[in-house]
Amino acid sequence: MKQKIFYNAQEQDAAEGVAEQDGVSGVATRDTGADSAPPKRESLLEKKDGQDPNEDAGSGTNADADSEANARAKKFGKEHPEMAGDMKAQADERPSEDKIDEPKLSGDDGPVVSIKGLYKAFKEHEVLRGVDLEVKRGENVVVLGKSGSGKSVLIKCLVGLEWPDAGELKIFGKDISTLNYRDLNDTRLRTGFLFQNAALYDSMTVRENLSFPLRQHKKKMPYEKKNELIMEMLENVGLADAVDQMPSKLSGGQAKRIGLARTLILRPEVMLYDEPTTGLDTGTSKEISELILRMQKKYNISSILITHDMACAKMTADRIVMMKEGQIVAQGTYEELEKSDDEWIKSFFDHV
Secondary structure, three states, X not given: OOOOOOOOHHHHHHHHOEEEOOOOEOOEEEOOOOOOOOOOOOOOOOOEOOEOOOOXXXXXXXXXXXXXXXXXXXXXXXXXXXXXXXXXXXXXXXXXXXXXXXXOOOOOOOOOEEEEEEEEEEOOEEEEEEEEEEEOOOXXXXXXXXXXXXXXXXXXXXXXXXXXXXXXXXXXXXXXXXXOHHHHHHHHHOEEEXXXXXXXXXXXXXXXXXXXXXXXHOOOOOHHHHHHHXXXXXXXXXXXXXXXXXXXXXXXXXXXXXXXXXXXOOOOOEEEEEXXXXXXXXXXXXXXXXXXXXXXXHHOOEEEEEOXXXXXXXXXXXXXXXXXXXXXXXXXXXXXXXXXXXXXXXXXXXXX
């Protein structure tokens, strides 16, 4: 039986069943069959003959094709000078793939997230019932509520994993219900999502996990720049020494930090955290909370955190909003809500 030869990392990922959730930073799923053993492979980032291993074997052919396309474009420009300005403008608008863009400031004073009258139901069960929420640039907003109050559904609506039944949802000043496919993906790339379980690929090393979003969205970025970004993110989370480890060798806290590093590698402007400290001991939970704060300050990130951890909420929140039965019933700073006379609100602070 002949061995399957992979010419690039993309073909290898496809053969192993890696499926990407379009556009969401750090979000992807892997389909692994019980009867299939993963093929033996070399590191996805191993450099051979001075080339990025992600570069296609047929790059010479691609270069020839690019030259021919450029010649045709110049000829068209000469024959149709009235179109030349439009063609240049379109080319200038195309995003660069060889660098990580700095955050795109969408108004200094306007909110980066604006939600008005949001409704979402699953059959007869109403999960969100008229949610109104705004998040300012650089602000950490913690969402508190008991299980089933609609917290996780809210952030899934923000990245398009669920679609609201009614209401207005704007990110970076744009109503996502009006965006075309390309603009929606651009918005998703500017939004990071950290899952409860970190969602690392168990058959990839830490280096390969962080390389994955770069290979999908920054294909033309030089190998050295990719490696530089990977090491920068790992140093941010204090795990540079774990670069070649497998996820199975990591503790729960380490896996969370690697998941955060992978999500931040594309420099999202908004971060969504779904229970970032769940399942961790007190000391590790504090480390994750401190890390969230450091990354907020370093990259001026706006964040929405879903949590039951009151210590995490106290440490990270600029503002807390409290959800009950699909509605926001109170909001304020930790200190303000702690002094509330409402029995339901007080129940969250009684055992802190």
